[in-house]
Amino acid sequence: MISFEKLFPYVDYFVVNVSSPNTPNLRALQDKEPLMHLLSELKYANGLKSHPKPILLKIAPDLTDEQLDDVIEIITKTKTDGVIATNTTIERAMLSTPKVEVEKLGAGGISGKPLTKRSTEVIRYLHEKSNAAFPIIGVGGIHSADDAIEKLKAGASLIQLYTGFIYEGPGLVKEINEKILKEGLYGNA
Numbered sequence: 001m002i003s004f005e006k007l008f009p010y011v012d013y014f015v016v017n018v019s020s021p022n023t024p025n026l027r028a029l030q031d032k033e034p035l036m037h038l039l040s041e042l043k044y045a046n047g048l049k050s051h052p053k054p055i056l057l058k059i060a061p062d063l064t065d066e067q068l069d070d071v072i073e074i075i076t077k078t079k080t081d082g083v084i085a086t087n088t089t090i091e092r093a094m095l096s097t098p099k100v101e102v103e104k105l106g107a108g109g110i111s112g113k114p115l116t117k118r119s120t121e122v123i124r125y126l127h128e129k130s131n132a133a134f135p136i137i138g139v140g141g142i143h144s145a146d147d148a149i150e151k152l153k154a155g156a157s158l159i160q161l162y163t164g165f166i167y168e169g170p171g172l173v174k175e176i177n178e179k180i181l182k183e184g185l186y187g188n189a
């Protein structure tokens with residue numbers, strides 16, 4: 001709440017990031033009760049402002065379907081403005097690097113290509129199960145224009161890229177924009 005009040009004059013929107021694997025115990029805030037409490041309090045404080053700002057929730061790709069159902073319920077009940085799906089993953093099973101090598105690298109979140117499929121699955125699940133009740137910002141392993149289109153077709157209203165921007169360079173944004181126009185997705189996105 002302190003951060004919310006201090007940042008309020010400077011931001012266009014807020015993201016409640018309870019999904020980083022790098023902060024101990026942070027992801028426990030994605031459980032139903034603490035999440036409901038956190039978002040309700042923020043929505044209440046936001047509602048007291050003359051010009052409230054959008055508040056979005058950013059989730060992990062490692063949530064189960066039951067946890068995603070809870071997210072849908074909480075977002076709908078608290079009228080939170082949208083979901084950012086997803087953060088990095090703690091899953092290692094999809095990596096082709098030998099297990100011993102991976103273990104040497106230790107804990108932490110994986111971004112980029114190993115995440116593409118799972119983050120799209122999460123977007124699709126939220127979109128279909130909620131009947132498109134809220135906007136989803138799709139993020140996770142977008143390394144090509146096709147990856148971006150897949151996220152949009154799965155139900156994302158907007159997309160973000162981080163790792164793809166580093167590996168593929170800024171030209172990727174142009175490629176994505178051109179493909180969105182070509183596919184006639186402008187307006188959906």
Ligand SMILES: Cc1cc2nc3c(=O)[nH]c(=O)nc-3n(C[C@H](O)[C@H](O)[C@H](O)COP(=O)(O)O)c2cc1C
Pocket residue numbers: 017020058086087088110111112113115139140141142160161162163164
């Ligand atoms: C080095 C690094 C730092 C990140 N820091 C944050 C952060 O502070 N807050 C956050 O919500 N997500 C953070 N993320 C997650 C990304 O915003 C993004 O959700 C994730 O990497 C998946 O997208 P990508 O595959 O395009 O990188 C970070 C990711 C990386 C690789």
